[in-house]
Amino acid sequence: MFEVGLSYSKTTRACALRRAAPLADLPHLRALLEAASVSLGGPADLRERQLNVICRRYLPGHGLEPHRDLPEMIEEDIYGCVLSNTSGSALEFHRLREPEPDGHHGGREESRISPSAFRVDELPGTCFRQRGAARFEWNHGIEKVSYGERWSVTWRWIRTDSVWFREDSAL
Numbered sequence: 381m382f383e384v385g386l387s388y389s390k391t392t393r394a395c396a397l398r399r400a401a402p403l404a405d406l407p408h409l410r411a412l413l414e415a416a417s418v419s420l421g422g423p424a425d426l427r428e429r430q431l432n433v434i435c436r437r438y439l440p441g442h443g444l445e446p447h448r449d450l451p452e453m454i455e456e457d458i459y460g461c462v463l464s465n466t467s468g469s470a471l472e473f474h475r476l477r478e479p480e481p482d483g484h485h486g487g488r489e490e491s492r493i494s495p496s497a498f499r500v501d502e503l504p505g506t507c508f509r510q511r512g513a514a515r516f517e518w519n520h521g522i523e524k525v526s527y528g529e530r531w532s533v534t535w536r537w538i539r540t541d542s543v544w545f546r547e548d549s550a551l
Protein backbone atom coordinates (compact mmCIF):
# COMPACT_ATOMS: atom_id res chain seq x y z
CA MET A 381 0.00 0.00 0.00
CA PHE A 382 1.31 3.40 -1.00
CA GLU A 383 -0.35 6.74 -0.27
CA VAL A 384 -0.05 10.02 -2.12
CA GLY A 385 -1.14 13.48 -0.96
CA LEU A 386 -2.70 13.46 2.49
CA SER A 387 -2.35 10.18 4.34
CA TYR A 388 -4.91 8.92 6.80
CA SER A 389 -3.85 5.28 7.13
CA LYS A 390 -2.72 5.74 10.73
CA THR A 391 -5.19 8.48 11.55
CA THR A 392 -7.47 8.12 14.55
CA ARG A 393 -9.59 10.73 16.26
CA ALA A 394 -6.58 11.52 18.40
CA CYS A 395 -4.06 11.54 15.58
CA ALA A 396 -3.95 13.99 12.69
CA LEU A 397 -3.41 13.42 8.98
CA ARG A 398 0.11 13.26 7.65
CA ARG A 399 1.63 14.33 4.36
CA ALA A 400 2.56 11.39 2.11
CA ALA A 401 4.35 11.39 -1.26
CA PRO A 402 3.52 14.53 -3.31
CA LEU A 403 1.47 13.96 -6.45
CA ALA A 404 3.77 16.41 -8.24
CA ASP A 405 6.49 13.72 -8.11
CA LEU A 406 4.24 11.20 -9.91
CA PRO A 407 3.16 12.73 -13.23
CA HIS A 408 1.85 9.44 -14.68
CA LEU A 409 -0.34 8.88 -11.64
CA ARG A 410 -1.61 12.45 -11.87
CA ALA A 411 -2.46 11.95 -15.56
CA LEU A 412 -4.34 8.73 -14.70
CA LEU A 413 -6.40 10.43 -11.98
CA GLU A 414 -7.25 13.38 -14.23
CA ALA A 415 -8.22 11.18 -17.19
CA ALA A 416 -10.30 8.80 -15.06
CA SER A 417 -12.06 11.65 -13.31
CA VAL A 418 -12.95 13.45 -16.51
CA SER A 419 -14.08 10.22 -18.20
CA LEU A 420 -16.58 9.71 -15.36
CA GLY A 421 -17.86 13.29 -15.63
CA GLY A 422 -15.88 14.42 -12.58
CA PRO A 423 -13.59 17.39 -12.03
CA ALA A 424 -10.28 17.97 -13.84
CA ASP A 425 -9.02 19.87 -10.79
CA LEU A 426 -7.72 17.31 -8.28
CA ARG A 427 -7.81 19.78 -5.33
CA GLU A 428 -4.53 18.47 -4.05
CA ARG A 429 -4.64 20.13 -0.64
CA GLN A 430 -7.44 17.72 0.31
CA LEU A 431 -6.53 14.76 -1.90
CA ASN A 432 -5.70 11.28 -0.61
CA VAL A 433 -4.65 8.58 -3.09
CA ILE A 434 -4.19 4.94 -2.12
CA CYS A 435 -2.37 2.55 -4.42
CA ARG A 436 -2.90 -1.06 -3.42
CA ARG A 437 -1.37 -4.34 -4.54
CA TYR A 438 -3.32 -7.41 -3.43
CA LEU A 439 -1.31 -10.63 -3.33
CA PRO A 440 -2.57 -14.07 -2.26
CA GLY A 441 -3.74 -13.78 1.33
CA HIS A 442 -4.58 -10.08 0.97
CA GLY A 443 -8.11 -8.73 0.98
CA LEU A 444 -9.96 -5.69 2.22
CA GLU A 445 -12.53 -5.95 5.01
CA PRO A 446 -16.00 -4.69 4.08
CA HIS A 447 -16.15 -1.02 5.07
CA ARG A 448 -17.61 2.35 4.28
CA ASP A 449 -15.00 5.08 3.91
CA LEU A 450 -15.68 7.36 6.89
CA PRO A 451 -18.37 9.89 5.91
CA GLU A 452 -17.26 12.29 8.67
CA MET A 453 -13.76 12.43 7.21
CA ILE A 454 -14.17 11.95 3.48
CA GLU A 455 -16.22 13.83 0.89
CA GLU A 456 -18.99 12.00 -0.93
CA ASP A 457 -17.33 11.13 -4.25
CA ILE A 458 -14.65 8.44 -4.18
CA TYR A 459 -12.96 7.38 -7.40
CA GLY A 460 -11.02 4.29 -8.30
CA CYS A 461 -9.26 2.53 -11.14
CA VAL A 462 -8.34 -1.14 -11.41
CA LEU A 463 -4.93 -1.29 -13.05
CA SER A 464 -4.89 -5.05 -13.41
CA ASN A 465 -6.52 -8.07 -11.87
CA THR A 466 -5.43 -11.65 -12.43
CA SER A 467 -7.07 -12.82 -9.20
CA GLY A 468 -10.54 -14.25 -8.68
CA SER A 469 -11.45 -11.38 -6.33
CA ALA A 470 -13.01 -8.05 -7.24
CA LEU A 471 -14.57 -5.05 -5.55
CA GLU A 472 -17.90 -6.11 -4.06
CA PHE A 473 -20.64 -3.98 -2.60
CA HIS A 474 -23.18 -5.17 -0.03
CA ARG A 475 -26.25 -3.26 0.97
CA LEU A 476 -26.24 -2.26 4.63
CA ARG A 477 -30.04 -2.18 4.93
CA GLU A 478 -33.10 -2.91 2.85
CA PRO A 479 -34.44 -0.06 0.71
CA GLU A 480 -37.36 1.93 2.10
CA PRO A 481 -40.71 0.42 1.15
CA ASP A 482 -41.94 2.05 -2.01
CA GLY A 483 -45.59 2.91 -2.61
CA HIS A 484 -45.69 1.16 -5.98
CA HIS A 485 -43.98 -2.10 -5.10
CA GLY A 486 -44.49 -2.62 -1.38
CA GLY A 487 -41.50 -3.39 0.82
CA ARG A 488 -41.43 -7.15 0.45
CA GLU A 489 -41.61 -7.25 -3.31
CA GLU A 490 -39.02 -4.51 -3.56
CA SER A 491 -36.50 -6.40 -1.44
CA ARG A 492 -37.03 -9.51 -3.55
CA ILE A 493 -36.40 -7.75 -6.85
CA SER A 494 -33.57 -5.40 -5.84
CA PRO A 495 -30.19 -7.05 -5.35
CA SER A 496 -28.27 -6.72 -2.11
CA ALA A 497 -24.82 -7.39 -3.57
CA PHE A 498 -22.94 -6.01 -6.54
CA ARG A 499 -19.59 -7.14 -7.91
CA VAL A 500 -17.61 -4.89 -10.21
CA ASP A 501 -16.78 -6.54 -13.53
CA GLU A 502 -13.10 -5.65 -13.49
CA LEU A 503 -10.96 -5.27 -16.58
CA PRO A 504 -7.62 -3.48 -16.75
CA GLY A 505 -8.51 0.21 -16.66
CA THR A 506 -12.00 -0.19 -15.20
CA CYS A 507 -12.82 3.06 -13.38
CA PHE A 508 -15.54 3.63 -10.84
CA ARG A 509 -17.02 6.33 -8.65
CA GLN A 510 -18.83 5.75 -5.37
CA ARG A 511 -21.50 8.28 -4.50
CA GLY A 512 -25.05 8.40 -3.14
CA ALA A 513 -26.37 4.99 -2.07
CA ALA A 514 -23.17 3.19 -3.16
CA ARG A 515 -21.25 5.41 -0.79
CA PHE A 516 -23.55 5.60 2.21
CA GLU A 517 -25.99 2.67 2.08
CA TRP A 518 -23.66 -0.06 0.84
CA ASN A 519 -20.30 -1.16 2.12
CA HIS A 520 -17.52 -2.52 -0.05
CA GLY A 521 -14.54 -4.81 0.24
CA ILE A 522 -12.34 -7.32 -1.54
CA GLU A 523 -12.52 -11.01 -0.78
CA LYS A 524 -9.16 -12.47 0.19
CA VAL A 525 -7.10 -13.15 -2.95
CA SER A 526 -6.23 -16.83 -3.40
CA TYR A 527 -4.24 -16.62 -6.64
CA GLY A 528 -2.90 -13.92 -8.98
CA GLU A 529 -2.69 -10.22 -8.12
CA ARG A 530 -4.93 -7.19 -8.10
CA TRP A 531 -3.67 -3.62 -8.41
CA SER A 532 -5.91 -0.63 -7.74
CA VAL A 533 -5.73 3.11 -7.24
CA THR A 534 -8.47 4.89 -5.31
CA TRP A 535 -8.72 8.56 -4.49
CA ARG A 536 -10.84 10.76 -2.29
CA TRP A 537 -10.88 14.19 -0.67
CA ILE A 538 -10.64 14.93 3.04
CA ARG A 539 -13.45 17.19 4.22
CA THR A 540 -12.14 20.59 5.29
CA ASP A 541 -14.80 20.67 8.02
CA SER A 542 -13.64 17.38 9.54
CA VAL A 543 -11.73 17.31 12.82
CA TRP A 544 -8.77 15.73 11.04
CA PHE A 545 -8.16 18.30 8.31
CA ARG A 546 -5.15 20.63 8.61
CA GLU A 547 -3.78 23.08 6.11
CA ASP A 548 -0.48 22.06 4.54
CA SER A 549 1.58 24.38 6.70
CA ALA A 550 0.35 22.57 9.83
CA LEU A 551 1.26 19.04 8.65
Ligand SMILES: O=C(O)CCC(=O)C(=O)O
Nearest residue numbers: 434436449460471532534
Ligand atom coordinates in the same frame (compact mmCIF):
# COMPACT_ATOMS: atom_id res chain seq x y z
O1 LIG B 1 -8.86 -1.60 -3.93
C1 LIG B 1 -9.97 -1.13 -4.15
O2 LIG B 1 -10.49 -1.12 -5.27
C2 LIG B 1 -10.79 -0.54 -3.03
C3 LIG B 1 -9.98 0.19 -2.00
C4 LIG B 1 -10.84 0.83 -0.96
O3 LIG B 1 -12.01 0.59 -0.86
C5 LIG B 1 -10.24 1.79 -0.02
O4 LIG B 1 -9.03 2.01 -0.05
O5 LIG B 1 -10.99 2.36 0.78
Ligand SMILES: [Fe+2]
Nearest residue numbers: 447448449520
Ligand atom coordinates in the same frame (compact mmCIF):
# COMPACT_ATOMS: atom_id res chain seq x y z
FE1 LIG C 1 -13.02 1.96 0.49
